[in-house]
Amino acid sequence: MVVLDSAAQLMLPLRRRAARVAPWFGPAFVAAIAYADPGNFATNFTGGATFGYQLVWVIVAANLMAMLIQSLSAKLGLVTGRDLAELCREHLPRPVSRGLWVQAELVAMATDLAEIIGGALALYLLFGVPLPVGGLITCVVAFALLGLQQRGVRRFETVIAGLLGVILLGFLYNAWRAGADPAGVAGGMVPSFAGVDSLLLATGILGATVMPHVIYLHSALTKTRSDAATTGPGQLRHALRYQRVDTLVALGLAGLVNLAMLVIAARLFFGSGIPGTDTLEGIHAGLGLTLDQYAALAFALALLASGFASSSVGTYAGQVVMQGFIGRSIPLTLRRALTMAPALLVLVLGVDPTSALVWSQVVLSFGVPFALIPLVWLTRRRDILGEHVNRPATTVVAAIVAALIVALNVFLLIRTFTVS
Numbered sequence: 001m002v003v004l005d006s007a008a009q010l011m012l013p014l015r016r017r018a019a020r021v022a023p024w025f026g027p028a029f030v031a032a033i034a035y036a037d038p039g040n041f042a043t044n045f046t047g048g049a050t051f052g053y054q055l056v057w058v059i060v061a062a063n064l065m066a067m068l069i070q071s072l073s074a075k076l077g078l079v080t081g082r083d084l085a086e087l088c089r090e091h092l093p094r095p096v097s098r099g100l101w102v103q104a105e106l107v108a109m110a111t112d113l114a115e116i117i118g119g120a121l122a123l124y125l126l127f128g129v130p131l132p133v134g135g136l137i138t139c140v141v142a143f144a145l146l147g148l149q150q151r152g153v154r155r156f157e158t159v160i161a162g163l164l165g166v167i168l169l170g171f172l173y174n175a176w177r178a179g180a181d182p183a184g185v186a187g188g189m190v191p192s193f194a195g196v197d198s199l200l201l202a203t204g205i206l207g208a209t210v211m212p213h214v215i216y217l218h219s220a221l222t223k224t225r226s227d228a229a230t231t232g233p234g235q236l237r238h239a240l241r242y243q244r245v246d247t248l249v250a251l252g253l254a255g256l257v258n259l260a261m262l263v264i265a266a267r268l269f270f271g272s273g274i275p276g277t278d279t280l281e282g283i284h285a286g287l288g289l290t291l292d293q294y295a296a297l298a299f300a301l302a303l304l305a306s307g308f309a310s311s312s313v314g315t316y317a318g319q320v321v322m323q324g325f326i327g328r329s330i331p332l333t334l335r336r337a338l339t340m341a342p343a344l345l346v347l348v349l350g351v352d353p354t355s356a357l358v359w360s361q362v363v364l365s366f367g368v369p370f371a372l373i374p375l376v377w378l379t380r381r382r383d384i385l386g387e388h389v390n391r392p393a394t395t396v397v398a399a400i401v402a403a404l405i406v407a408l409n410v411f412l413l414i415r416t417f418t419v420s
Contacts, residue, residue: 023228024225025242025245025249026153026158026221027221027222027246028070028074028218028246028247028249028250029161029246029250030156030313031214031217031218031221031247031251032250032251032253032254033160033163033164033254033309033310034214034310034313035063035211035251035254036257036258036306036310037114037115037118037310038115038306038307038310039115039357039364040258040261041261041283041303041306042279043201044059044258044265045262045264045269045277045283048261048262048265048266048269049269049277050197050201050278051194051201051266051270052188053181053188053262053263054192054193054194054198055262056185056189056259056262056263057190057191057192058206059205060259062205062206062210062255063251065206066251066255067248067252068397068401069210069215070215070247071247072376072390072398073215073216073218073222073375074219074221074222074244074246075222075379075385076222076375076379077218077226078225078226078236079236079240079385079388080226081223081226082324083219083220083223083320084324084371084375084378085101085104085216085220085320085321085324086323088325088378089325089326089327092374097325098326100325101325103366104212104321104325105318105321106367107213107366107367108317108339109339110360110363110367111211111310111360112314112342112343113346113356113357113363114356114357114360114364115142115306115310115311116138116139116307116311117131117307117343117347118138118307118310119134119306119307119308119311120132120133120134120138120347120353121134121280122134122300122301123137123304125280125281125284125303126297126300132347132348135343135344135347136344138307138308138311139311139340141312142308142315143312143315143332145159146332157221160312160313163305163308164250164254166302166305167306167309168253168256168257169298169302170298171260174287174291174295174299175260175263175264177291177294177295178264178267178268179267181263181267200412203408203415204412210368211364212364212368213317213321213371215375216317216320217317217320220324222243225243236388240388265277268290268291272290274289274290279352283299284296284300314339318339319332319335322335368405368406369402369406369409372402373406375402376395376398
């Protein structure tokens with residue numbers, strides 16, 4: 001009994017600390033879904049299957065960039081109590097703000113294209129559901145998940161975090177089954193390329209990693225904590241510290257998912273001669289061939305969780321963008337119908353799903369600078385963030401990251417449209 005009492009006393013401070021930190025956790029886990037959405041699956045597996053461990057460093061660099069950018073977005077919402085879209089409307093000329101809104105809506109449609117196709121493919125792989133029907137099911141499930149947000153944002157964040165956990169467990173299981181090559185992974189941390197093709201793939205991984213819609217969304221999610229962050233002296237500083245931890249943990253898990261994808265492909269498919277590992281169907285079949293059907297099942301379940309979660313997050317982001325830029329919103333049912341229409345059309349017409357995913361990433365790349373540049377510009381302004389304004393070094397690093405991502409996207413677009 002004495003031992004149990006002592007253990008309980010030792011656990012008490014941990015419980016109190018957890019209770020103090022828990023309310024600030026959640027927004028980054030919603031944002032992290034965009035970094036493990038179906039559009040990342042084929043790219044990361046292709047990288048590992050084609051170049052082995054050589055592009056491990058690209059995954060790591062992309063994840064570090066994502067952590068910085070999402071941390072700035074979260075800080076903006078928490079300190080100001082307004083999201084990025086609202087601040088753009090407030091501080092930019094009206095024509096510029098409206099232009100940003102239009103391109104953001106187009107990006108939302110491209111986002112839905114990748115996510116609905118991913119969910120539809122997962123349902124086809126798991127149950128043989130025809131792709132158009134699977135697309136409709138994905139939309140219905142995503143809409144149901146959004147219904148949780150209507151009953152409290154914490155419920156929505158918790159479910160999305162749970163789906164991120166399903167994705168993580170699926171790939172950790174497959175990585176464990178595939179086995180490890182620590183020397184190969186360590187060698188892949190050294191920046192290098194194997195010709196133009198590896199540079200192009202690295203550009204796709206780096207340039208398309210930062211999704212513009214979650215830059216807007218993360219600031220909107222953290223602004224819901226803004227009132228609580230100003231209830232007492234020093235509370236905002238504590239909230240900002242917890243927000244950074246939230247971002248590091250959530251984006252760290254998403255980065256682990258991406259790294260696991262590449263490592264699995266490098267271990268199982270590099271140099272194997274197995275055809276079709278540049279498509280999601282081929283990857284699923286390849287896992288069943290090299291490991292077993294349980295590995296293929298884990299992949300399909302992870303893809304399904306990714307499609308369901310990312311589709312609901314994309315629609316939520318679309319609402320945030322419209323409300324912020326023009327001060328209006330439309331019923332979620334109507335928005336869901338408008339944004340899912342291109343994806344369902346692609347599935348009905350029988351367009352190759354993996355090709356459609358690639359093209360959706362190209363469209364998404366157009367939206368990256370329109371979210372990144374305003375974010376860096378706003379977070380460096382003392383009149384907006386006060387004492388929490390970026391340090392000069394942070395602004396310089398963020399500007400370099402933004403310039404690099406924009407340049408990589410330009411390169412990717414040029415290669416896409418000029419090389420057949």
